[in-house]
Amino acid sequence: EVQLVESGGGLVQPGGSLRLSCAASGFTFSDHWMNWLRQAPGKGLEWVVNINQDGSETSYVDSVKGRFTVSRDNAKNSVYLQMNSLRAEDTAVYYCAKGGTVPIPADCWGQGTLVTVPS
Amino acid sequence: QTVVTQEPSFSVSPGGTVTLTCGLSSGSVSSSYYPAWYQQTPGQAPRTLIYNTNTRSSGVPDRFSGSILGNRAALTITGAQADDESDYYCVLYMTSAIWVFGGGTKLTVL
Numbered sequence: 001e002v003q004l005v006e007s008g009g010g011l012v013q014p015g016g017s018l019r020l021s022c023a024a025s026g027f028t029f030s031d032h033w034m035n036w037l038r039q040a041p042g043k044g045l046e047w048v049v050n051i052n053q054d055g056s057e058t059s060y061v062d063s064v065k066g067r068f069t070v071s072r073d074n075a076k077n078s079v080y081l082q083m084n085s086l087r088a089e090d091t092a093v094y095y096c097a098k099g100g101t102v103p104i105p106a107d108c109w110g111q112g113t114l115v116t117v118p119s
Numbered sequence: 120q121t122v123v124t125q126e127p128s129f130s131v132s133p134g135g136t137v138t139l140t141c142g143l144s145s146g147s148v149s150s151s152y153y154p155a156w157y158q159q160t161p162g163q164a165p166r167t168l169i170y171n172t173n174t175r176s177s178g179v180p181d182r183f184s185g186s187i188l189g190n191r192a193a194l195t196i197t198g199a200q201a202d203d204e205s206d207y208y209c210v211l212y213m214t215s216a217i218w219v220f221g222g223g224t225k226l227t228v229l
Contacts, residue, residue: 035218045157045165045208047218059216095164103153104170105210105218111164 002026002108004096009113012086016117020081022096022110030054030074033099035106036081038092038115047105048094051079063089088119121145123211125221131199131228139224140191141209147190152211154192156185159206159223168207169194196226204228 008020020036035050049060049070058070067086072079079096093114097106122144131137141154148154156169167176169185172192184195192211196203209221 044206044223045159045210045220047210047220050216050218057216061217100170102171102174103212104155104167105212106155106157106165107167107170107176109164109167 002098004098004108004110006094006096006110006113009094009115011116011118014087014117014119016086017082017084018086018115020083020094020096020113020115022079022081024077024079024096024098027098029077032107034070034072034079035097035099036070036079037095037097037106037109038090039095039112040089040092043092046092049081050099050105083115086115086117088117091115091117121213121219123209123219123221125207125209125224127222128225128227131196131203131226133199133201133228135199136195136197137199137226138188139194139196139207139209139226140188141193141211141221142191143211148187148192148211150187152192152213154185154187155210156183156192156194157208157210158203159208160204165208199228201228 003025036048051070069082093112095112096110098108100107124142150172157165159165173185
C-alpha cells in the first residue's frame, strides 16, 4: 500500500523558513516524479512544485520561485520542501503526492501538513 | 496567464447523471494537457479519480468517466449517489512542465 507521510509543518513568522518532509513507502520511490501541492484555508488546490526521479529536473509555480526549493533522497525514500521568505499567502495545508507513469500531478496523496504564516 | 475554468457549482438528483467541465480562458483543452480530476470532501485529502483524460484511478467505480467534450475536458458521473457530494477539481498540464488547477466545482446531490 502506498503511504506518504508529511511532517514539518507549523507556525512560522513572516520572512521565516520551514522545511517539510515526506516519507514514502509502498512503491519504488526512485521510479516516480514527486510533487508538492497546497490548499489555503477555504480555497482550492494549487500545484506547487515537482521533481523528477533523480532530482535533476524541477518545476515551480511562479509564486514560490526563488523562495522554495524541492529536493529528494532516494536512499531515504523521502522528498523535501525547503520554504524560505514565507508570506501570509503561503498559509496552507501542504500535500506530498506521488506522480504516475504518465503525466499526473498526484496519483496518490499524503494527508497533508499545515503551514501557518500569520499576517 | 492562462486560467483553468470550472463551473463553481452544480447539482444533480440521486441516480442522475452530471457532467462537469474544465476549460481554458484561452484555447481548447485536448488530451495533450493530460487532464486529471480529483474529488475532495471537507477536511479530507483529495482523492484521484481520473488521469490522462479518461483513465480511472485504482478503485474508482466506473460511474466516473473522463473525456474531451468539444474544447473542454469533462468528468461525467452516472447514477449519482449521496456520497458523491464533494468538491471536484480538474488540473491541466501546461508548457514548462507546470500544472494548473481549476477553481473547483461544488457538487450537490439533492
